[in-house]
Amino acid sequence: MAHPYMPSSAEKDKATMIAATGIVDIEELFEQIPPDHYAKRPINLPPGLRSEVAVHRHLTDLLRKNRSCAENLNFLGAGYWQHYVPAVCDEIAGRSEFLTSVWGTPSSDHGRNQAWFEFASQLGALVDLEFVGLPVYSWGAAAAFGLRMATRITGRSTVLVAGPADPERLGVIRTYCAGEDGEDAISVSVIPVDPATGRADVHAISQQLSPDVAAVYVETPNYLGQIETGLAELARLARANGSETVVGVDPISLGVLVPPARLGADIVVGTTQPLGIHLNAGGGVGGFIATRDEERYASQYPTLQVSICDTLTPGERAFGMTLFHQSSYGSREQGNDWTGNSVYLWTVVNAVYMALLGPAGFRELGDTILAGSHYAAEKLSRIPGVTVLWPDGFFKEFVLRFDDGYSVADINAALLAKNIFGGKDLTADFPELGNSALYCVTEMHAAADIDTLAAALTEVLA
Amino acid sequence: MAHPYMPSSAEKDKATMIAATGIVDIEELFEQIPPDHYAKRPINLPPGLRSEVAVHRHLTDLLRKNRSCAENLNFLGAGYWQHYVPAVCDEIAGRSEFLTSVWGTPSSDHGRNQAWFEFASQLGALVDLEFVGLPVYSWGAAAAFGLRMATRITGRSTVLVAGPADPERLGVIRTYCAGEDGEDAISVSVIPVDPATGRADVHAISQQLSPDVAAVYVETPNYLGQIETGLAELARLARANGSETVVGVDPISLGVLVPPARLGADIVVGTTQPLGIHLNAGGGVGGFIATRDEERYASQYPTLQVSICDTLTPGERAFGMTLFHQSSYGSREQGNDWTGNSVYLWTVVNAVYMALLGPAGFRELGDTILAGSHYAAEKLSRIPGVTVLWPDGFFKEFVLRFDDGYSVADINAALLAKNIFGGKDLTADFPELGNSALYCVTEMHAAADIDTLAAALTEVLA
Amino acid sequence: MIKEFHAARWSEPLIMEMGGPGRRGFVPPEPIADPGRDLVPDGLRRSIAPDLPEVSEPEVLRHYLHLSQQVMGMVGISLFGTCTMKYNPRVSQQLARQDFLAQIHPHQDDATVQGLLEIVHRFDLMLREMSGMDRFIFQPGGGAAAAHTHAMVTRSYFAARGELGTRREIVTSAQAHPCNPATAAAAGFEVITVPLGDDGLPSLDALRSVVSERTAALMINNPDDMGLYNPQIKQWVDAVHEVGGLCFYDHANFNGVMGRIRARELGFDACMFMLHKTFGVAKGGGGPAVGAYGCSAELEPHLPGPLVDLDDGVYRRRENPGGVGRVREYLGNLTEVVKAYAWLVAMGSDGVREAADISVLANNYMETRLMAIPGVSKSYPGMTKHRMEMTRYSLGDYTAETGLTAADVQNRMTDFGVDAFWMSHEPWIIPEPFTPEAGEAWSVEELDYWIDVLAHVLDEGRRDPELVRTAPHHQVVAKIDGSSLDDPNRWATTWAAYRRKNNLGSDGA
Amino acid sequence: MIKEFHAARWSEPLIMEMGGPGRRGFVPPEPIADPGRDLVPDGLRRSIAPDLPEVSEPEVLRHYLHLSQQVMGMVGISLFGTCTMKYNPRVSQQLARQDFLAQIHPHQDDATVQGLLEIVHRFDLMLREMSGMDRFIFQPGGGAAAAHTHAMVTRSYFAARGELGTRREIVTSAQAHPCNPATAAAAGFEVITVPLGDDGLPSLDALRSVVSERTAALMINNPDDMGLYNPQIKQWVDAVHEVGGLCFYDHANFNGVMGRIRARELGFDACMFMLHKTFGVAKGGGGPAVGAYGCSAELEPHLPGPLVDLDDGVYRRRENPGGVGRVREYLGNLTEVVKAYAWLVAMGSDGVREAADISVLANNYMETRLMAIPGVSKSYPGMTKHRMEMTRYSLGDYTAETGLTAADVQNRMTDFGVDAFWMSHEPWIIPEPFTPEAGEAWSVEELDYWIDVLAHVLDEGRRDPELVRTAPHHQVVAKIDGSSLDDPNRWATTWAAYRRKNNLGSDGA
Ligand SMILES: Cc1ncc(COP(=O)(O)O)c(C=O)c1O
Numbered sequence A, B: 001m002a003h004p005y006m007p008s009s010a011e012k013d014k015a016t017m018i019a020a021t022g023i024v025d026i027e028e029l030f031e032q033i034p035p036d037h038y039a040k041r042p043i044n045l046p047p048g049l050r051s052e053v054a055v056h057r058h059l060t061d062l063l064r065k066n067r068s069c070a071e072n073l074n075f076l077g078a079g080y081w082q083h084y085v086p087a088v089c090d091e092i093a094g095r096s097e098f099l100t101s102v103w104g105t106p107s108s109d110h111g112r113n114q115a116w117f118e119f120a121s122q123l124g125a126l127v128d129l130e131f132v133g134l135p136v137y138s139w140g141a142a143a144a145f146g147l148r149m150a151t152r153i154t155g156r157s158t159v160l161v162a163g164p165a166d167p168e169r170l171g172v173i174r175t176y177c178a179g180e181d182g183e184d185a186i187s188v189s190v191i192p193v194d195p196a197t198g199r200a201d202v203h204a205i206s207q208q209l210s211p212d213v214a215a216v217y218v219e220t221p222n223y224l225g226q227i228e229t230g231l232a233e234l235a236r237l238a239r240a241n242g243s244e245t246v247v248g249v250d251p252i253s254l255g256v257l258v259p260p261a262r263l264g265a266d267i268v269v270g271t272t273q274p275l276g277i278h279l280n281a282g283g284g285v286g287g288f289i290a291t292r293d294e295e296r297y298a299s300q301y302p303t304l305q306v307s308i309c310d311t312l313t314p315g316e317r318a319f320g321m322t323l324f325h326q327s328s329y330g331s332r333e334q335g336n337d338w339t340g341n342s343v344y345l346w347t348v349v350n351a352v353y354m355a356l357l358g359p360a361g362f363r364e365l366g367d368t369i370l371a372g373s374h375y376a377a378e379k380l381s382r383i384p385g386v387t388v389l390w391p392d393g394f395f396k397e398f399v400l401r402f403d404d405g406y407s408v409a410d411i412n413a414a415l416l417a418k419n420i421f422g423g424k425d426l427t428a429d430f431p432e433l434g435n436s437a438l439y440c441v442t443e444m445h446a447a448a449d450i451d452t453l454a455a456a457l458t459e460v461l462a
Numbered sequence C, D: 001m002i003k004e005f006h007a008a009r010w011s012e013p014l015i016m017e018m019g020g021p022g023r024r025g026f027v028p029p030e031p032i033a034d035p036g037r038d039l040v041p042d043g044l045r046r047s048i049a050p051d052l053p054e055v056s057e058p059e060v061l062r063h064y065l066h067l068s069q070q071v072m073g074m075v076g077i078s079l080f081g082t083c084t085m086k087y088n089p090r091v092s093q094q095l096a097r098q099d100f101l102a103q104i105h106p107h108q109d110d111a112t113v114q115g116l117l118e119i120v121h122r123f124d125l126m127l128r129e130m131s132g133m134d135r136f137i138f139q140p141g142g143g144a145a146a147a148h149t150h151a152m153v154t155r156s157y158f159a160a161r162g163e164l165g166t167r168r169e170i171v172t173s174a175q176a177h178p179c180n181p182a183t184a185a186a187a188g189f190e191v192i193t194v195p196l197g198d199d200g201l202p203s204l205d206a207l208r209s210v211v212s213e214r215t216a217a218l219m220i221n222n223p224d225d226m227g228l229y230n231p232q233i234k235q236w237v238d239a240v241h242e243v244g245g246l247c248f249y250d251h252a253n254f255n256g257v258m259g260r261i262r263a264r265e266l267g268f269d270a271c272m273f274m275l276h277k278t279f280g281v282a283k284g285g286g287g288p289a290v291g292a293y294g295c296s297a298e299l300e301p302h303l304p305g306p307l308v309d310l311d312d313g314v315y316r317r318r319e320n321p322g323g324v325g326r327v328r329e330y331l332g333n334l335t336e337v338v339k340a341y342a343w344l345v346a347m348g349s350d351g352v353r354e355a356a357d358i359s360v361l362a363n364n365y366m367e368t369r370l371m372a373i374p375g376v377s378k379s380y381p382g383m384t385k386h387r388m389e390m391t392r393y394s395l396g397d398y399t400a401e402t403g404l405t406a407a408d409v410q411n412r413m414t415d416f417g418v419d420a421f422w423m424s425h426e427p428w429i430i431p432e433p434f435t436p437e438a439g440e441a442w443s444v445e446e447l448d449y450w451i452d453v454l455a456h457v458l459d460e461g462r463r464d465p466e467l468v469r470t471a472p473h474h475q476v477v478a479k480i481d482g483s484s485l486d487d488p489n490r491w492a493t494t495w496a497a498y499r500r501k502n503n504l505g506s507d508g509a
């Protein structure tokens, strides 16, 4: 029986092609493969389920075992956040044309290229920078590529990473910098967070600003939710040292926070996940890289970029790739790092998201998050045994320390039993913070949700 | 603050229009409305939720209270069935162009008109008839319109409805025939099902075939699942009496069952719901009407119809409305009954569904349903206290009688506690069948599901 | 500025011409057991397979994707009058797709559909508040079906009073939507149509001259499609009530008066709202639609069942004995009810009021600009008061000048991404009519573009009438030749009929 | 038969040019409490709003719907070589949208994601069965990222053995995908590229001449993009193993050999499968993608974490100490893993085998037809054995004859609904190359149409070269003028840069 995915699995079609090709048996076509290359035994997988009913049933039976943030109350964030995804974002993400888009010509891909240009333009407006590449795999990748750009620009090979660092992201940065263990590596030095403030330790960083430092990497709001107050100072020190300042930012904060470029950042990177992408079990990551529109930076991008350009029709605008030759497609190992398939569909969605929000949407969303997260911190701080480590100057996330004897793991297990996903356990990654967890509050949380959490925590800790 | 759904709710846009219109205050524009027509008090509804986050939350909070046939095991059918909806059907139903399609020109609506023509053509192939109207509101409406067509064709005013009749559908038929209670009514006479066979009582119907009978209406498979064996005989008798034979059919059965037209049906009607439409809490109903392509019938359709036609470009085909003038749009009260917005989006989906299944799909689906429902009937019949009323010759549905003292309501309540939706309770509508329920088994049911039901029923009845 | 436009053109074959033997688009699950021939009674098993195409899944998908791109819908600009084309929020489309709505069987126990019934009930209450009626139902599957429901409720009401034998007439006006007279007639009533007076409105005197103890009901819409609001509508209602008739308010043109009037306060006994128009539900090319039908407490006993009630915190469906029974199976197109509810929650009383304001403002804005275009005139120009959410215009002068009709102009407008305007329902009182409805969901730029395109096309037609007469040129297909449509030897509503009439083989060749 | 085609053309402005002051597309929920200015540290509250457009929701939706119609994607015909364009079953698209996948946070407790982890684990097992490897991970976000992963695993492996200081070279071939040398270089290795011999294949001797105790790894794909299968690949692997290097099989071109060969049985230590190509996942214009990376038990300790294990019936994520750490945050694009799993379940071992058969058959069918078209020649015609799932062709003769390039031909083909072919990766060994890949998901009619269009365009070009040189003419926009693209004074990756460089105001005027 023919398979629904394969028109030519119908016998007649196969026969047509076999006859036209002048063969008798399809096996003839594999004559290039030497006999001793053949698999020793056939692939032992179950036969295909030609029926979509069966496939659907099998998958839903499995996936129904999951418990999601939709029907549970979620306070997990930690570099990856549950924001509301407007229905229009999903609508556009689901359009077959975008979904199946390949790499056609500038004319046949025009709509997608325009959406990409609109992504870069709007993201540029958010970060207040004029040169933006197409997205890379993740925030971690963007940070790492940004740091690699800095090493090429400066010809130096050490990068300083300001704590608090997301272990996931830091892992990626280390890997991309080839670790610290071998030849030709970029050396990555992490300066621990200042536990008094939850912020980057500007003094300690400044101490490490040696002539070999290509870049300082700092994030704001940082991994623990704090808005970095020392950014301008750090950038000034770095510049004086001939180092680049690479700043990682959550773009959703940029309706209420000054863009890092205004504080001296040279290379701004960050995540695109909050801009209309679902949690997707972590499969919504995406990273951006943005700089001033200067050749010094532009010539070091490892990404592809779309630029607006003319067409043969006077007055008509279209889009083409700029600086393609410096990519790995254009120059193989001579190119800047490498590029390839990444998260381009999300880029279209990001463009939709930013267009929907506009300046007022970003400002209001920022305010809503500020208000909600501070409301929560304040409310939770009143629970006996709960301390908010740094109750001021944070955005969306804050650290709770529990001093009543229960471990964070125990607390989260008890909350889970009440259909609450408690905050990210920090005890392994930040032992210096004690028995702490990182709580995240976004526009998804109504006051009642926070009250529910407060009541549950009170009960659990009682 | 502007509302996201209304671009001109931005103050500037309103001001632009106000200025251009030469007014000072929008209120001026309502000068036609006399003061004493104004509402006595403002409309007292909550202020609008401009935030989609809030709307989404409110709706999901409500809808989550429902329990669906997706996460429960459902055996309800009774004229409305849980069939599998291929993902491609949903994909096409969700396309913004189809979703928002209006009534444009034959050129700008071309794609939709073609889909409609493909619906009619494929449905015609299933029922083996060449004239098919665009869909009406529901099966009940289609049956009623079919009967009204018959009264116009024959100039007679009584219609005979063969039992077993779906109370929902029968209610619609009675209403459309204007009940039996007044002037100018079409008289609807229901001939009860033969309780020995679960089928139409051909003898009793033939007794009522008076010269006033415009039509006999019979369904196959009938409401209780039985495939009607007396259809050819009934059609012969009706024709001899100068009456039309109107047959209602579940189109999903037509891969394995002879189309009623081959047995003498003149007007074939039925439901479009099984052809790719979700249950939608009953909001997936839709009806079709099909006949031979003869003016006798064509001139009596109350529907709109698309016909293939030429364009100004030689060799190009397009679509236009045929016999538009005889609709209520064309002739107001002189038209045939009436038409209007109906379920046209589903028509596109029906076309997709039939195209996906093709001849083999319909045959196999029919066989799967036959096998599954008979397997279930046989399996359940072995449970003490359970009798399958008519264990042969049914399609998809069968009647169980429970003789162990528990009412159907009790049994269904007990099944519900086990996440099973038991069969439709027949005790109120068909008291002559005893303590019975109508069970439905489709391609959605795996053997394990039926075994689950059998085990649950055994337990409940023990 | 007129933009270059071209519709997608795929030169798509019919699905029946596609595919090949043995290809599969969908494979059902295998039978649980052997589906032996004996499961079907003798002689009733189909032996000749239906003549359906055999097409693989990707081909089917692509085919319908092509067709979808070949529909303009509201992806272009459509100011289709009398249909209140609105924005259809995608959030409720998304909700309606989910199992908690899509996978509900209508026969499920009430206990399992409390959320849904709550929405139905809440929405009923909201519409009561907007109309002053005492109960709404959502069973009618469109506006015409709601009108028909009224005709049936009217029957039931007079039958209960023993007056059905004498209450034989339903009165309407020449400008009422055709569904009013048509459903009245289908319900067995005689239809009396009040003509329009010189001012474009049917007169109170004309009404008085036709009502009598034979009058069962008045069925009318107001404002009408020309944007005229009948200032004597209260007196109309009184006149009908005086003779014992019922009054039904076809509230399809509700958009401009939302928040300003209540049907019940004007005296109407019943009304209908079109959820697929005024309440933000997508049109879908003609449904799934809902004609929400509301009525007074006096008529409530005559409503079709089931009704939804809240008792002791529990929502229940109940029959309505003595009522019409059913006008459609089950509770109605509840997916669309949920969408309309979501829309109304999002709009609120402030939002609907503002939508009414904007739609009337936008119409008058358009009128100002349209009346400045040579060749465009307005219906009943003597009626100088501002129109409501629509204005009916005429291209009669332009036709006289150029020979080009409103239909020609409309076809050419589609070459610029602007879909058909509404012209007029029967009867056509105004020559070469057209009736755009601006609504509240289009931006000023889009309205301006619409107007610019019209002006551009009228201009083109003066310079090059053939260009416009043979339009469209940038559309999916050329203008149709409709000569075959009413010819029994040539019409074909199915591919089988087409092939037979044109002696074509099964592949269409 | 060549069909009339036209792409949708909406002449769509940029979103930044749309809307107007005060319009809203999305309104966040109101703050729970007053978001006083003091919640942001001094001087860090943004005072100049970002220069984003202000557009209403319907306008935003319509804008991106227009853009979507202006992308051909696989709604047209695309035989984009080296990318194995497949049918993307919509059933898994639908599943991936649902809360049970879309609304999972990566930090959730394992207990709450058992279904998901089970799929990851099952899919790992299935890929092991297909490749002979001992463990798969899905973290790499594309094929290049998987190649990079291999470079990093190679580092880790040799670092653990204390050989990283000497293992400085990664060997690849001139026909290997650019991501292999590029990622090797980014990981700090020197790249050695084996050139192609006269038969189009890099020779074993050439390889032998470059491998040494400095060799860390071989990174290569096979068959290559020209459809050539290296019959000495086993000897290649042996040669590298002999000097202690690792062998990585870039299995992007897996489609034609599925079910016939196993990377591990050929001796490879690691391989990668591209889920967004071979395994039915949509390309999305370039992701979200997954490069599934699999390796031998020997390399497993060097994999990035977390790994998914099944212990006592419970699925757990665990770190992999001593491994690479992370190549990307979290477990990878799991939505795409679920889709690939669903695809593989639907295909089964019979299905993947048949897909391989059909894709190789379809390529050879195309080759038969294409070679009959004057102007088309084949790469390395001396290699007379049947090619695998792709063949690289050349239009060199045609260019010599007409002056028209492969790019010109490609542009003109889009005027008939056929999207770009793949030409060649760097380096371009064959003049005016083109590389269609038929795959298993297109019907014979569609393949024939593609070929007919190519033949038609070549013909047109002979008759009217200007027509082809200036193509496309039926597309969304005309051919681009790329002269500004690499000019720092003219390129503009953002609207702000464009306006600045062209002295335009904020509205673009
Ligand atoms: C005034 C009026 N009444 C009734 C209707 C009928 O509505 P439907 O098409 O939903 O049956 C319409 C639809 O155009 C209308 O405009």
Ligand SMILES: Cc1ncc(COP(=O)(O)O)c(C=O)c1O
Binding pocket: A339, A340, A341, A342, D082, D083, D141, D142, D143, D144, D145, D177, D179, D221, D250, D252, D253, D274, D289, D291
């Ligand atoms: C042979 C081969 N290897 C690797 C890649 C890189 O894949 P990606 O674009 O997913 O990074 C490709 C993609 O074209 C390829 O064809």
